[in-house]
Every structure is written in C-alpha cells, then in structure tokens.
Amino acid sequence: MIFFKKMIYFLKPLFSVVLGLGLGLVITKIAGEDPWNVLQILLKSAFGSRYDIGMTLFYSIPLVFTGLSVALAFQAKLFNIGAEGQLAMGSIAAAAFGIYFPNIPFPVAPILASICAFLVGAVWGAIPGWLRARRGSHEVINTIMLNFIASGLTSWMTLYLFRNLDSQNPETKAVGAGYWMPHLKIFGESPVSFSIFIALFAAFCVWFFLWKTALGYEIRAVGQNESAARTVGIDSAKIRILVMAVAGGLSGLVATNEILAHAGRFRLGFSPGYGFMGIAVALLGRNKPGGVVLAALLFGALHKGTSDLDLETENVTRDLSQILQALIILCVSAEGLWSFLLESSFGFKKKKKSEIRTL
Amino acid sequence: MRAWFKISPLLCVFVNFFVCSEVFAEEVKLQGGGKLRIGLVLDRGGIDDKSFNASAYEGAKKARDTLGAVLKYVESTDGNFVPLLTSFAQKKFDLVIAVGVSQVDALKKVASQFPQQQFAIVDGEVNVPNVKSILFQEHEGSFLVGAIAALKSKSGKIGFIGGMDIPLIRRFALGYQAGAKKAQPDIKVVTNYVGITEDSWNNPAKAKELAVSQYDSGVDVIFSASGASGSGLFDAAEEKKKYAIGVDSNQNWVKPKYILTSMVKCITQAVFDVCKEVSRGEFHAGIQRNGLADGGVYYAVDQFNQDLLSKSLIDQVEQFKADIISGKIQVPDYYKNKK
Numbered sequence: 001m002i003f004f005k006k007m008i009y010f011l012k013p014l015f016s017v018v019l020g021l022g023l024g025l026v027i028t029k030i031a032g033e034d035p036w037n038v039l040q041i042l043l044k045s046a047f048g049s050r051y052d053i054g055m056t057l058f059y060s061i062p063l064v065f066t067g068l069s070v071a072l073a074f075q076a077k078l079f080n081i082g083a084e085g086q087l088a089m090g091s092i093a094a095a096a097f098g099i100y101f102p103n104i105p106f107p108v109a110p111i112l113a114s115i116c117a118f119l120v121g122a123v124w125g126a127i128p129g130w131l132r133a134r135r136g137s138h139e140v141i142n143t144i145m146l147n148f149i150a151s152g153l154t155s156w157m158t159l160y161l162f163r164n165l166d167s168q169n170p171e172t173k174a175v176g177a178g179y180w181m182p183h184l185k186i187f188g189e190s191p192v193s194f195s196i197f198i199a200l201f202a203a204f205c206v207w208f209f210l211w212k213t214a215l216g217y218e219i220r221a222v223g224q225n226e227s228a229a230r231t232v233g234i235d236s237a238k239i240r241i242l243v244m245a246v247a248g249g250l251s252g253l254v255a256t257n258e259i260l261a262h263a264g265r266f267r268l269g270f271s272p273g274y275g276f277m278g279i280a281v282a283l284l285g286r287n288k289p290g291g292v293v294l295a296a297l298l299f300g301a302l303h304k305g306t307s308d309l310d311l312e313t314e315n316v317t318r319d320l321s322q323i324l325q326a327l328i329i330l331c332v333s334a335e336g337l338w339s340f341l342l343e344s345s346f347g348f349k350k351k352k353k354s355e356i357r358t359l
Numbered sequence: 360m361r362a363w364f365k366i367s368p369l370l371c372v373f374v375n376f377f378v379c380s381e382v383f384a385e386e387v388k389l390q391g392g393g394k395l396r397i398g399l400v401l402d403r404g405g406i407d408d409k410s411f412n413a414s415a416y417e418g419a420k421k422a423r424d425t426l427g428a429v430l431k432y433v434e435s436t437d438g439n440f441v442p443l444l445t446s447f448a449q450k451k452f453d454l455v456i457a458v459g460v461s462q463v464d465a466l467k468k469v470a471s472q473f474p475q476q477q478f479a480i481v482d483g484e485v486n487v488p489n490v491k492s493i494l495f496q497e498h499e500g501s502f503l504v505g506a507i508a509a510l511k512s513k514s515g516k517i518g519f520i521g522g523m524d525i526p527l528i529r530r531f532a533l534g535y536q537a538g539a540k541k542a543q544p545d546i547k548v549v550t551n552y553v554g555i556t557e558d559s560w561n562n563p564a565k566a567k568e569l570a571v572s573q574y575d576s577g578v579d580v581i582f583s584a585s586g587a588s589g590s591g592l593f594d595a596a597e598e599k600k601k602y603a604i605g606v607d608s609n610q611n612w613v614k615p616k617y618i619l620t621s622m623v624k625c626i627t628q629a630v631f632d633v634c635k636e637v638s639r640g641e642f643h644a645g646i647q648r649n650g651l652a653d654g655g656v657y658y659a660v661d662q663f664n665q666d667l668l669s670k671s672l673i674d675q676v677e678q679f680k681a682d683i684i685s686g687k688i689q690v691p692d693y694y695k696n697k698k
Contacts, residue, residue, distance in 0.1 A: 055442060155556060167463075167464060168460045168461060168463065168525040168526055168527055169438065169464065170555060170556055170557065189472060268438070268557065269437055269438050269556065269557055270437065270438060270439070271437070272436065272437045272439070307443070307446060308446055308450075310431060310432065311431045311433070311446055311447065311450060318433070
C-alpha cells in the first residue's frame with residue numbers, strides 16, 4: 001500500500017499535466033481546430049528537429065533557475081514572487097560587468113560574470129529576506145514591490161548608463177568577446193549553451209544542500225515548523241535571510257543563458273515572465289529540484305511548441321501556451337480533488353477511515 | 360461502481376478528446392498547395408493599433424485577397440524577434456515581412472542564416488542580399504503636416520508627441536519642427552515622448568496625459584508619432600476641442616472634426632507591392648525609399664477633414680511640397696544630421 005501511495009504521489013502531477021493538456025485541447029476544439037492536429041503541431045514544434053529541441057531547452061533553462069529559486073524559498077515556507085526582479089538585476093549586473101571589463105579572456109570572463117550575476121541577484125533576494133526576518137514585513141509584498149524597483153532600475157541603467165547608441169532598440173552595449181559561453185553545436189543554430197550544465201548543476205546543488213547538509217536540514221525545519229526549529233536552537237531569522245539570498249542568486253543565474261549565451265547584452269524586456277513562470281514550475285515540480293527540472297522542461301516545451309500555432313492554424317495563437325500552463329496549474333492545485341478521486345476509485349480511502357476508527 | 364462514478368469527469372474529458380480527434384482527423388490542412396505564402400511579423404502595438412502595424416497588415420491582407428496568397432502573422436509580445444522570423448523562414452514561406460525598426464538586428468541575423476529565403480523589412484535598413492528594406496522619408500511628410508499645424512494654430516504654439524524616444528521618431532520631430540518654422544517663423548513647438556521602452560508604442564493613457572497638459576499650456580495642434588498610443592491623443596483632442604494630427608495610416612476617420620489631417624506613410628501599398636513582386640518572381644532586394652515625390656508619404660485630405668483645411672492653406676502646403684520635390688527646400692534629416 002505504501003508503494004501505491006508513493007506511486008500516486010508521483011503520478012498526481014503527471015495526471016495534472018495530462019488533464020490540463022486535455023482540457024486545453026478541448027478548448028482548441030471549441031475554437032474550431034482539430035485538437036489532434038494541434039497536439040501534433042505542439043510536439044513537432046517542440047521536439048521536431050535538433051533546432052527545435054535546442055529552443056525548447058533554451059526556454060527551459062531560465063525556468064530551471066527561477067523554479068529552483070522559488071522551490072528553495074518554499075522549503076523554508078517563504079514565497080519568492082520576486083524571481084523576475086532578481087533575474088533582471090542579475091542579468092544587468094552580468095552585462096555591466098562585461099561592459100566594464102571587456103578584455104577578460106574566455107574561461108575566466110563568463111565565470112566572473114556568472115558570479116557577479118549570482119551575487120547581485122542574491123543581494124536583491126536578501127533584501128526581502130532581511131525585511132521578513134528582522135522587521136516581520138511579509139516577503140510576498142516586498143518581493144513584488146522589488147520587482148517594480150528592479151524593472152525601473154534596469155531600465156534606467158540600460159538607457160542612461162550603458163545604452164547601445166547604434167541601435168533603435170532599448171538595449172545595452174555588447175559585452176566583451178570573451179564572455180560568450182560555448183554553444184552546443186549539436187542543437188544547430190539554437191542558442192543552447194554551456195549554461196544548461198550550470199542549470200543542472202544548480203539543481204543538484206540545491207538537492208544536496210537541502211537534503212544532505214546540516215544547514216539544509218535547518219532550512220527545512222524552519223519551513224515545516226518554525227517554533228519547533230527555534231526551540232532546538234535554530235536561528236530562523238538568519239536561515240530566512242540566507243534562503244532568500246540563495247534563491248535570489250539562483251534567479252540571477254538566468255544571466256548565463258540570456259546575457260552570456262544568447263544576446264551578449266541586456267535587452268529591456270527580454271524575459272517573457274520567466275520569474276512568474278518559475279512559481280508555476282516549482283508548484284508543478286513539488287518544490288523538489290528534480291521535479292523542477294522536469295517541470296521546466298515541460299513549460300519550455302509548451303512555450304516553444306505553441307510558437308508555431310500562429311503559423312500553422314487558423315484560430316489558435318501562441319497564447320494557448322498560457323492557457324495550457326494555467327490549466328495545468330489549476331489541475332495541480334486541485335490536489336485535494338485528485339487524492340479524493342484516485343483514492344476513492346482505488347478504494348483505500350475507506351481503509352484509512354477504518355484505521356482512524358480503530359485508533 | 361461508485362469509484363467509476365467518481366472518476367467519470369476525467370473519463371469524459373478523454374473520451375471527448377478522442378472522439379473529437381476521430382471526427383476531425385479527416386479535415387486536411389488547407390495550406391500551401393503551390394500558393395504564395397506570406398509571413399508577417401508585427402511589432403509591439405499589434406494588429407489593432409489603427410496605425411503602423413495595422414497598415415502593414417492591411418497591405419498583406421490585400422495581397423491575400425487579390426493574389427490568392429496564404430497569410431500568417433505573429434504579434435511580438437516581447438522583444439524576441441529571432442525565433443519568430445526563424446519559424447517563418449524554416450517553414451519556407453515565400454516572403455517574410457518584418458514590420459518595424461526594432462527587428463533590424465533580428466532580421467540581419469535570420470536573413471543571413473537563410474540566404475535562400477526572401478525577406479522584407481518596413482522602416483528599417485538591413486543590408487543583406489536577400490532583404491528588401493522599405494524606407495519612408497517621414498521627415499518630408501512631417502514637414503508638411505508641421506506647416507499645416509503652424510498655419511492652423513491660433514495660439515502660436517503647437518505640440519509633438521513621440522512614441523518611443525528613438526532616432527526614427529526624432530526624424531519625425533525634426534521634420535515637423537522645420538515645417539512649422541518655415542510656415543510661421545515665430546511658432547513654438549513643444550515636444551514630448553511617451554517613454555523610452557517598447558511599451559511606449561502601446562500606452563494611450565500616458566499619451567493622453569501628455570496631450571492634455573500640452574493643450575492646457577496653450578498648444579492647439581498636436582502631431583503624434585506613437586503607434587497605438589496615438590488614440591490617447593485623439594481622445595484628449597476631442598475632450599479639449601482642439602486639433603490632432605494622425606500618423607502612418609489615414610486616421611482622419613477616427614475622430615472627424617478633431618483630426619486635422621494624417622501624415623500617411625504608404626505602408627499598405629509598399630507591403631502589397633513587395634508581395635506582388637514575389638508572386639511574379641520579380642523580388643528585388645535592396646533599399647527602397649518612398650518619399651513625397653512618389654507618393655510614398657503624403658498628408659491625407661478626405662471627406663472627414665476637408666472642412667478643416669482652407670483653400671489658401673492647402674495651396675501654401677502644396678507649394679512647400681513642390682519645393683521639397685524640386686529640391687528648393689531641404690528638409691533636415693535626423694539620420695543624416697546625427698552622422
């Protein structure tokens with residue numbers, strides 16, 4: 001029975017995904033498309049060629065970072081809504097570093113720029129962490145507000161400090177040539193780079209940190225029962241600041257994908273909402289690093305897959321991606337319903353009740 | 360039994376899904392089949408901006424209807440044009456049209472990557488052998504509407520509201536100013552920009568705010584080059600009973616009596632023409648400049664605004680137009696002044 005329960009634990013998100021996709025395809029049917037055809041377009045566009053797979057991965061990488069950021073914070077029962085701001089700050093920091101020191105040679109330059117992005121993201125995350133820990137103001141409000149400040153600050157820096165005057169687009173000058181991460185040639189012309197390994201490594205580190213170190217244990221203890229954690233001598237304030245800082249740093253690492261591998265500069269509004277999608281990714285990934293990676297891959301595939309709908313169908317556009325994401329999240333958050341349906345249909349809810357009775 | 364009842368909603372979804380796919384699987388995609396295929400990548404502001412993007416779409420639609428072409432378009436929601444252009448190119452569309460100057464860098468990259476494909480760009484200059492750059496001499500047209508604004512103004516103050524503060528829009532502003540000064544040497548021109556980010560093309564509220572404060576400071580004619588934000592100006596003009604000047608498309612109909620004229624760029628015609636070229640296999644890459652002389656830019660006079668413009672005013676503006684075409688008047692060009 002325990003095995004069965006474990007199965008259900010893993011199957012639930014999967015069912016949510018399938019149900020969400022199913023509902024989404026029903027919507028396409030209502031919109032006048034052939035759902036089967038839409039599904040084929042989605043799959044072909046997301047995984048049809050090496051370039052397509054590359055683009056899917058390219059969209060997934062930032063989601064891994066932001067998803068990890070949200071998931072890590074959540075392990076300490078903190079809601080990090082500020083990944084969007086943290087990634088913007090990290091990215092502008094990496095770009096600024098690359099503009100100020102254009103002559104650093106290859107292997108050193110991207111490493112330093114990544115560290116810079118991580119640190120600035122960490123500072124941006126630590127601010128609401130500190131406010132929560134020391135002043136008790138809620139991190140949801142503070143992270144949301146800091147998103148606006150970050151957006152204003154990055155706009156100002158882009159347009160007044162580092163503006164690329166040769167372009168009519170709002171973007172900074174280019175970083176030095178040594179900053180470009182090597183692209184993975186196997187994915188054709190798509191901008192997938194070495195940053196995918198950084199993302200996977202980050203996921204591994206978060207897992208190791210949370211489940212294999214004493215500090216990680218303290219973080220989870222604070223998350224699950226703060227007063228109990230305090231009683232055994234854990235400094236919950238310090239833990240919260242630390243968690244938010246690392247979460248911010250993880251978001252900041254989006255720079256490795258965008259600045260150091262794709263654009264080579266900071267472009268205003270480059271993120272189609274990676275930070276907010278990260279919340280959904282963490283939710284779907286059950287706040288576990290492995291789950292986050294898989295969920296990010298799914299959302300990346302949705303983002304890429306739907307991009308061809310404008311071209312291939314008459315009535316459905318790319319916005320279907322958001323509808324699908326929303327439906328999947330809706331199905332995930334209807335978890336209670338899921339347990340109810342699955343357990344009652346496999347008939348061991350009754351047993352539970354009888355167990356309670358015997359107790 | 361109860362259990363099955365519980366999971367029945369789930370089953371319904373799947374059954375429904377498979378039934379649909381059975382029925383509709385027979386519908387074959389009505390695509391391609393030797394037809395001309397046109398892909399349109401629109402800028403921020405989107406298809407309903409009644410201005411820049413709308414006129415490009417209008418041209419492509421005309422091509423679809425008269426040339427029997429297949430037309431697909433995408434609106435950019437963020438600044439990432441490369442994947443959009445790449446998708447069209449990969450699917451071997453006969454012509455991919457990038458609408459807007461913000462796609463220059465993206466198109467440069469994609470066009471060099473797909474040297475066999477044909478591309479066109481509106482408002483931007485891309486020097487790649489398979490790209491046709493459709494440019495407009497917007498400073499010349501702006502000069503004329505500047506003159507109209509100055510001649511129509513009673514207060515001696517006129518205004519300009521730009522969308523995003525970029526060289527292209529400064530080109531409008533400079534021409535407008537020069538035209539106004541030429542017609543009324545002591546005129547004052549107030550200039551504002553909606554913003555410095557891409558959102559500026561789609562922020563009517565901010566444009567309206569700027570327009571109201573300009574009108575309140577004594578300005579009585581405002582020219583706006585701000586894409587979809589322009590509708591905010593028109594609202595303000597109606598509210599304050601002052602004049603506005605439209606841009607890119609003929610916008611006279613939007614608020615008759617309050618829109619003095621429109622500085623039209625013949626984007627519709629230019630887009631249609633390039634589609635026609637491709638359909639006949641006569642696509643010519645390179646730079647195509649559309650100015651006053653060839654009717655590529657003009658100020659619109661139609662049934663909605665002919666009562667607002669007096670005969671003498673029109674005569675004077677026509678004189679300016681003739682002088683520009685003959686070269687007697689040199690309209691300052693922001694692009695050249697900068698270099």
